[in-house]
Amino acid sequence: MDLQALRFFQAVAELGSISKAAREMNYAQSNLTARIQQLESDLQTKLFYRHNRGTTLTDKGKALLSYTYEIFQLLDEIQNVMSDDQTPKGPLLIGSMETTAAVRLPTILSKFHREYPAVDLTLKTGPTEQNVQGVLQYELDGAFVAGPIEHPELTFKTIIEEDLVLITDTIHHRLSSIKEIQNRTILVFRNGCSYRARFEEWLQHEGVIPEKIMEFGTLDGIIGCVSAGLGISLLPRSVVDKHMKDNQLIQHPIPNKFGKVKTIFVYRKDKYISTSLRIFIEMLSNDNTTINNSTLV
Structure with a gap:
């Protein structure tokens, strides 16, 4: 089968x-038309309906x-396998x-960057759902997401179990029940965020409907607005510890059932694991203590 014709078709x-x-x-245009017509002839089927809109x-x-x-992904896979000389180099998208x-x-x-400078390491941030789809669609080599997946x-490889905390501004009274936030605005990441899903699960379990939900694209945006009294949020303790120590935020207790979430690193089973990705995964295992003890600076 003519691969170039397939690329034209795609x-x-x-x-x-x-x-x-x-x-x-x-x-x-005539070249593409002829190649696609030949492809249809070879396959003995019509691939497109032609109309005045396209x-x-x-x-x-x-x-x-x-x-x-699948065909072009497999061809890329073959190229990666053949060109991998066991030296960490080339692109690595996390x-x-x-x-x-x-x-x-x-x-x-x-x-990792210091020890393997020939690797073009790129980090893309987004909610868990987006990252999982990125791995499934071969757009990412691997991703840190909230488990279970x-x-x-x-x-996957489990990295750490995070403690989640409910945070408010410092002048907010101590909450004795989640029902007290019935008239508060909750500040969350966009849909697909596991922390948002956990927060909404907790609220639904308690029969609480927040007055308003505001979506943010950045962590700093959420923390800054909670600190200013705009609303409340549910985030990992590791993220907000420094802000609580600086008296910018206070935390409130939440049930254990909703207060734990694992961070895992996911990657495809069927995709060839490049030397760069293999070493990155090994470094995650060897440096687990460093990851666990990291603090926001």
């Missing part, structure tokens, strides 16, 4: 137009598109929750 399928795909790939995949076209992702990146990772990432295509 581009047209994703962009919804032969003309757009031709511009994107810097090929003549193209739409047929059912057979949708099936082929899913296979193209995902992480914002809180883990702020507190747990600076020391380990600094050490049970997926047949993923394996």
Whole structure:
């Protein structure tokens, strides 16, 4: 099968137009049209419906598109295996929750970069759900997420168990019941964040409906607004310890059932583990004490 024709097909399928795909790939539109027609002839099936707005995949076209992702991923895998001479080098894309990146990772990432400068290490932060999808879609080599994660295509290594705390500004009275926050605004990361999911699970369990939910994209944004009295939040103790010591925040007790969450490192079972990723995982195991004892500075 013509791999270039498959790439043309994939581009047209994703962009919804032969003309757009031709511009994107810097090929003549007539060339793409001819190659796709030849592909349809070889496969003896229609892959696209053509209309004045562009193209739409047929059912057979949708099936082929899913296979193209697997084919090109496998080709990339072959290239990675063949080019891996057991020397840590090249790109390494790691995902992480914002809180883990702020507190747990600076020391380990600094050490890894110092010992393996030929590795182009990139850290992308986002909520657990986003990071898991990034690993599943081969966009990330691995990611630090909140456990448990049970997926047949993923394996994981437990990094640490975090204690979660409910935080408010310092002038807030001591809470004796979660029902007292019924009229308060809760400050959370966007959907997909495991801490937000745990907070909402706790509130639902207690039958509490917050007055308002405000979403933030950064940890500093949440902490700053809680400190200013805008609302309350649920975050790992390791993240807010320094702010409590500086009398910017106070914490309130929460039930054990909702107060623990494991941070795990997930990666695909079926993907070739490059030398860079293997050494990174080994460093996580060897430096577990360093990770556990990290503090926000």
